[in-house]
Amino acid sequence: MEKSVSTSPKIFIVGIGDDGFEGLTSQSTRILGDAQVIVGNPQVLGHVEKLSAEKVPVGGDLGEIVETLEKHQAKNVVLLTSGDPLFYGVSKYLCDKLGKDRFQVIPHVSSMQLAFARIKESWDDAHLANLANQPLESVIAAARISEAIGLFTTEEIPPKEVAKTLLGHDLDYFHAYVCENLGSPNECVTQGELKEIAEQSFGPLNVMILVRKPDVPDRPMSLVGKRKFGNPDDVFRQSKPKRGLLTPMEVRCIALSLLDLGDSSVVWDVGAGSGSVSIEAGMIAEKGAVYAIEMDPEDHGLIRTNIENFAVKNVQAVLGKAPEAWATLPDPDCIFIGGTGRQIRGICEQALQRLKPGGRIVANISSIENLADVHQLFDTVMESAKVTMVNISHATYQLERHRFEASNPTFLVSGKKPLKKS
Structure with missing residues (x-):
């Protein structure tokens, strides 16, 4: 050494x-x-x-x-x-x-630590950014999945500009705090709605904190230019963080390709969340039928809203728990299964009984324990069983350099059901 x-x-x-x-x-x-x-x-x-x-x-x-x-x-x-x-x-x-x-x-x-202390909010899970070297667009993306955000603002991007930009993207569900001159005799903490902050001016030495209001779902941006698949996550109305985050765009694209959809396919999306997979499957299988199966009433309502926003006529939101919820549905050509519960192998086993011969199934799995169980099942009863690990990183700009922040990896386990022997 x-x-x-x-x-x-x-x-x-x-x-x-x-x-x-x-x-x-x-x-x-x-x-x-x-x-x-x-x-x-x-x-x-x-x-x-x-x-x-x-x-x-x-x-x-x-x-x-x-x-x-x-x-x-x-x-x-x-x-x-x-x-x-x-x-x-x-x-x-x-x-x-x-x-x-x-x-x-x-x-x-740090002034960030002082700011969170002044408003008596924890900052261990907050998204923190310095607008001097990070684009405001990265904050907009983070706002959709964050409970709290701490920002060092700049003279070029003051709190009022941040508030206006958030409101322009329909992100009005944050309570805002602007903490000025922290630790000095003229310290001041201003709080209010974003529309109120957007009308005020503040001194250059400030920290802006955004705290998400409880029980408010995210809202999508304009659907202008929507795609048949691979739409940005922002265009879907989705649940607040830690409840029902939708399948990310990159994972969605790979999963849809593994399902090998035809224009008349019958598709089940089990554990549909906000329905992003269902909606894009519906736009691909435009002559078929897609059933978005979700047991959470709030997410079921979001699926219906997303269906209406995308104007897809062949997607039906089904409220209920598998397997009871699919008892009366037609047998599918393709099945997508999401979720992180321990019962995912059992759900896959029951879903395979209904999958048509030659049909394809894809399970989106986040834990290695569930991965081992489901892969063993598919490898035993399916053709062409395989596992695809999806690990996506996005660039952020910090201190005059681009760095990459990785999302949690996820696993797509897929296979094809054998044809019946003659």
């Missing part, structure tokens, strides 16, 4: 809050007191103007910060930043650029 030892003096990165020098820990005040050079933006340097160290102002250009630190590396230099330097701060970029061994990071409480 080799140890990496830097020959250059350590550069301290110290976080500071809006309450200034008085709010720092004894460790941070000692480091700043010993500094020969303090680098930072003019606003944070104002908190340490009484110290004797040389003050070097820098802007937001990361390259400029690197050059400044390199220029003063022979001295005892401190980079002073706001809040936690490792939370949407400059530290990660500098450590990647110059090496972690060059730095020692002394964090302060």
Whole structure:
């Protein structure tokens, strides 16, 4: 094992809050007191103007910060930043650029942490974003599946612009908080409906928090340009998070191809959720019939709404629990089974009894335990049984770089029922 030892003096990165020098820990005040050079933006340097160290102002250009630190590396230099330097701060970029061994990071409480504390909401599951380096479109996508969102806004994208954009996408089911100047004497927390926030202006130092109202389903954007399959998730009305999230677009496309639908196919969608698979199956099998089977009354209502929005006449929402719910339905050519319950193997066994010879079945499974059970069943009684793992990542823009955030993997187990022997 080799140890990496830097020959250059350590550069301290110290976080500071809006309450200034008085709010720092004894460790941070000692480091700043010993500094020969303090680098930072003019606003944070104002908190340490009484110290004797040389003050070097820098802007937001990361390259400029690197050059400044390199220029003063022979001295005892401190980079002073706001809040936690490792939370949407400059530290990660500098450590990647110059090496972690060059730095020692002394964090302060981040303004995001303070904001959630002020409104007394947990932030462990919240979607957090900095609009300085992430597009507002990524927030719109996250809003459809998040219970809470925390945003560092910018002068170009202030809270009123965020509120207007959310309202423009029919995402009006959030209660909004705008926390200004946190930790300072003129701290202010404003709360209200999005339409109220959209009419107000706020100071540049703010954190915006959106908290989803309880029991409000998502609403789709305009259906203009809808596709026969592979429609964006946004165009379907769907349940709130953790109740009935629909089959994602990429998984839906693969599942529909594995079902090998014909234009006159009879299709069962068991555990239909919001009905996205049913609706796209109906648009492909336009001369056939699709039955969206769902036991949750709320989701059943959403299926009916989505059917109406897409104007598909051959899709029928069926309220009930399998297998009783399909007792009077015609035998299917294709079956799609979703859900995460332990009973999925039993549901597959019973569904296979009704599947027409030569018909195809696809089960969407998220756990490896259910995967093993269902694959063993299909491998025993079906032809061409196979498993497809779908692992999708989408790009996000952070600190001048594109990174990929992975969704949870899911498994599609598929097979064809043998033809009857003559």
